[in-house]
Amino acid sequence: MLNSYSSADKALLAVDCIIFGFDHEGLKILLIKRDFEPEKGKWSLMGGFLKRDEILDRAAIRILNTYTGLHDIYMEQLYAYSEIDRDPVERTISVSYYALINIENHNAELIQNYHAKWFSINEMPKLIFDHDEMVQHAIRRLRYRTSIKPIGFELLPEKFTMRQLLELYEAILSKELDKRNFISKINSLEILNKLEEKDMGSSRKGSYLYTFNKEKYEEKLLNDFVLNL
Amino acid sequence: MLNSYSSADKALLAVDCIIFGFDHEGLKILLIKRDFEPEKGKWSLMGGFLKRDEILDRAAIRILNTYTGLHDIYMEQLYAYSEIDRDPVERTISVSYYALINIENHNAELIQNYHAKWFSINEMPKLIFDHDEMVQHAIRRLRYRTSIKPIGFELLPEKFTMRQLLELYEAILSKELDKRNFISKINSLEILNKLEEKDMGSSRKGSYLYTFNKEKYEEKLLNDFVLNL
DNA sequence: TTTATTAATGTTGATTTTACACTTAATAAA
DNA sequence: TTTATTAAGTGTAAAATCAACATTAATAAA
Numbered sequence: 270m271l272n273s274y275s276s277a278d279k280a281l282l283a284v285d286c287i288i289f290g291f292d293h294e295g296l297k298i299l300l301i302k303r304d305f306e307p308e309k310g311k312w313s314l315m316g317g318f319l320k321r322d323e324i325l326d327r328a329a330i331r332i333l334n335t336y337t338g339l340h341d342i343y344m345e346q347l348y349a350y351s352e353i354d355r356d357p358v359e360r361t362i363s364v365s366y367y368a369l370i371n372i373e374n375h376n377a378e379l380i381q382n383y384h385a386k387w388f389s390i391n392e393m394p395k396l397i398f399d400h401d402e403m404v405q406h407a408i409r410r411l412r413y414r415t416s417i418k419p420i421g422f423e424l425l426p427e428k429f430t431m432r433q434l435l436e437l438y439e440a441i442l443s444k445e446l447d448k449r450n451f452i453s454k455i456n457s458l459e460i461l462n463k464l465e466e467k468d469m470g471s472s473r474k475g476s477y478l479y480t481f482n483k484e485k486y487e488e489k490l491l492n493d494f495v496l497n498l
Numbered sequence: 499m500l501n502s503y504s505s506a507d508k509a510l511l512a513v514d515c516i517i518f519g520f521d522h523e524g525l526k527i528l529l530i531k532r533d534f535e536p537e538k539g540k541w542s543l544m545g546g547f548l549k550r551d552e553i554l555d556r557a558a559i560r561i562l563n564t565y566t567g568l569h570d571i572y573m574e575q576l577y578a579y580s581e582i583d584r585d586p587v588e589r590t591i592s593v594s595y596y597a598l599i600n601i602e603n604h605n606a607e608l609i610q611n612y613h614a615k616w617f618s619i620n621e622m623p624k625l626i627f628d629h630d631e632m633v634q635h636a637i638r639r640l641r642y643r644t645s646i647k648p649i650g651f652e653l654l655p656e657k658f659t660m661r662q663l664l665e666l667y668e669a670i671l672s673k674e675l676d677k678r679n680f681i682s683k684i685n686s687l688e689i690l691n692k693l694e695e696k697d698m699g700s701s702r703k704g705s706y707l708y709t710f711n712k713e714k715y716e717e718k719l720l721n722d723f724v725l726n727l
Numbered sequence: 728t729t730t731a732t733t734a735a736t737g738t739t740g741a742t743t744t745t746a747c748a749c750t751t752a753a754t755a756a757a
Numbered sequence: 758t759t760t761a762t763t764a765a766g767t768g769t770a771a772a773a774t775c776a777a778c779a780t781t782a783a784t785a786a787a
Contacts, residue, residue, distance in 0.1 A: 273534070274587050277547035279508035282591055305502070318506035321589060325580040349578045349593050351554040358503050360550060362511055362591075364578050432734085449736075450776065472733035473784040497775085661765085678767070679745065701764040702754040726744085 282319040283356070283363040284328045285400065286344065287407040288337075290372040290387055291424040296440040297372065297387040298404065300396070301336055307357055308397040314404070315385065316363065329366035337385050339375055343423075344368040347407055355399050363399075367407045369423040415441045416498055418490070419458065428478040430468050431455070438498060446498060454498070460486045511548035512585070512592040513557045514629065515573065516636040517566075519601040519616055520653040525669040526601065526616040527633065529625070530565055536586055537626040543633070544614065545592065558595035566614050568604055572652075573597040576636055584628050592628075596636045598652040644670045645727055647719070648687065657707040659697050660684070667727060675727060683727070689715045 288299040303313040317332040319325060329344045344366040351362045372387065388394065390408065395401065414420055415438065424437055435451050455461065462482050467475035517528040532542040546561040548554060558573045573595040580591045601616065617623065619637065624630065643649055644667065653666055664680050684690065691711050696704035 274510065274547075277510050278550040280511055280548070280550075281503065281506050282509055282511070318503075319509070319580070319591075321507040321509075322582060324582065325578060325591070346578060349554060349575060351548070353551060353553065362548075362554070430734090447776070447778090448734095449778085452735085453737090454775095467734095469784090473786080474732075474734050474782070475784075476734055659765095676746075677765095678747085681766085682768095683744095698753090701752090702762070703752045703765050704754095705765055 278360075281356075281359055281361040282325075283316050283361050284319060284325060284332055285314040285316040285363050285365045285403060286329055286333050286336075287314060287347070287365060287367040287404055288333065288342075289367065289369045289390075289407075289411060289424070290375075291369075291437050291440060292372040293436075294389060296390050296437075298390055298393060299337065299385050300388055300393070301383075301385045303397060311397045312394040313397045314365075314400045318361075319364075325364050325366075333368070337375075337383050339370070342368050342370055347410060348403075350399055350403065352399065363403075365403045365407065367410070369411070369420060371424055371426055373426050412442055419455075419460065419486075422481040422486075425481075428464065428466070428468075428480055430471070430476045430478060432471070432476060434479075442498065451498070458489065460489060507589075510585075510588055510590040511554075512545050512590050513548060513554060513561055514543040514545040514592050514594045514632055515558055515562050516543060516576070516594060516596040516633055517562065517571075518596065518598045518619075518636075518640060518653070519604075520598075520666050520669060521601040523618060525619050525666075527619055527622065528566065528614050529617055529622070530612075530614045532626060540626045541617075541623040542626045543594075543629045547590075548593075554593050554595075562597070566604075566612050568599070571597050571599055576639060577632075579628055579632065581628065592632075594632045594636065596639065598640075598649060600653055600655055602655050641671055648684075648689065648715070651710040651715075654710075657693065657695070657697075657709055659700070659705045659707060661700065661705060663708075671727065680727070687718065689718060 290297045290299060299315070300312045301315055303309055303311050315332055315336040317328065317335065319328045323331070325346065326344070329346075330340070330342070333342055333344070334340050345368070347365040347367050349362055349364045353360065355361065355363070376387075390404075393401075393404070396404065425433055431452055434455065435446060435448060438451070439446055460482050461479045464478045464480065466478050468478050469475040519526045519528060528544070529541045530544055532538055532540050544561055544565040546557065546564065548557045552560070554575065555573070558575075559569070559571070562571055562573070563569050574597070576594040576596050578591055578593045582589065584590065584592070605616075619633075622630075622633070625633065654662055660681055663684065664675060664677060667680070668675055689711050690708045693707045693709065695707050697707050698704040
């Protein structure tokens with residue numbers, strides 16, 4: 270009988286987290302050395318099993334917190350992976366989640382303590398199971414979304430320069446952007462606050478700092494604006 | 499211990515299918531009257547449980563076939579739903595899939611025999627569990643994708659008129675489109691074959707029939723072209 | 728005060744998008 | 758056979774957007 274509950278097969282459900290970060294060196298991803306068998310000692314995404322009384326979104330948050338101490342990170346569900354032997358121990362369906370975070374804001378001691386490590390997306394080690402596929406999928410999604418709506422603010426410090434923003438977009442899209450055109454597009458969205466304050470770290474002249482205007486952004490989102498970079 | 503397999507909770511995995519169709523009346527969705535408890539007799543998406551030796555994509559195909567006799571339908575995974583009590587009988591995580599099909603090509607006796615029924619997306623009954631949410635989610639995704647890449651050919655008969663194509667897009671996007679601009683955009687993609695043959699059903703003059711040129715379409719897809727309607 | 732360094736800024740031509748209305752072909756009815 | 762009817766088919770001009778491009782400004786260091 271097709272739909273009888275009693276005869277249906279159960280499976281383990283896992284959640285794997287793809288955490289993107291950005292700093293002066295470019296776009297990175299947060300990985301851990303797996304501390305249990307199988308594949309102990311190999312590099313892996315942060316993952317864990319879904320609990321009986323937990324929804325997937327919540328599990329993703331818990332798992333990220335367990336491995337990194339990070340909290341209040343907004344993650345988005347990406348895809349469910351279900352190849353029969355993707356986990357050699359037991360049939361496990363894994364749902365991937367991804368997030369964007371600001372490395373400098375979050376790097377602190379936390380990640381050290383929990384031995385997670387940032388890798389440039391161009392210099393990642395081979396990962397266990399189907400995690401490489403998950404990462405590629407997440408990068409595609411990130412690029413896609415970035416080319417449509419301005420995300421990326423999560424990846425920068427609260428105050429940032431136009432150059433930082435530009436470099437972030439270049440890293441995500443992995444192509445060069447024209448500085449002047451980029452700036453005028455961003456300005457035309459009117460979702461940034463230009464501060465009086467300058468960042469003097471990068472040049473003699475100093476460059477203005479900006480903050481992200483969340484209210485205006487939310488307002489614009491309603492009319493689903495598109496950012497064509 | 500966070501990651502021990504033995505202590506992890508298992509759950510049932512379901513797949514639910516959202517099948518979109520289009521005919522002269524507009525955009526529709528295929529539903530069934532549920533024939534087992536709970537919620538027996540209520541309208542529902544076509545769903546079933548994932549088997550031990552089956553991947554999700556494959557389960558979606560099997561379930562659709564079981565309820566409708568349809569086969570060779572390409573479906574795409576949408577989202578995993580995991581609210582604790584979304585299924586009142588037992589903890590069940592459901593992964594939704596959606597597809598677009600051509601009602602006239604597929605309506606035959608099959609769907610009758612299996613008592614699935616088409617509903618206009620504007621006149622759907624209330625569905626069981628969280629199926630309404632799944633449908634809304636799928637409609638959003640369909641609109642989004644349609645505005646980016648030309649899908650929709652799956653929803654039309656092999657030979658179709660420009661008017662049919664236009665009305666399909668209008669139904670999916672639920673907005674009016676300018677006829678001349680639409681036609682010239684579609685033509686500029688060069689993915690249709692204009693036939694000698696005319697459809698005389700709709701007017702004295704008759705309107706040319708077109709077929710979809712799959713080779714050219716695949717070729718274009720590689721350069722990810724965008725259709726801005 | 729000169730030099731070196733990076734930030735800031737605007738214009739133009741090309742392309743794309745949008746808005747908009749009349750003519751044509753085929754047939755049915757008179 | 759003439760006329761009326763119906764939807765199909767077609768083009769243009771104005772507006773908006775995009776892409777390419779180089780010089781000046783501010784400051785610290787020498």
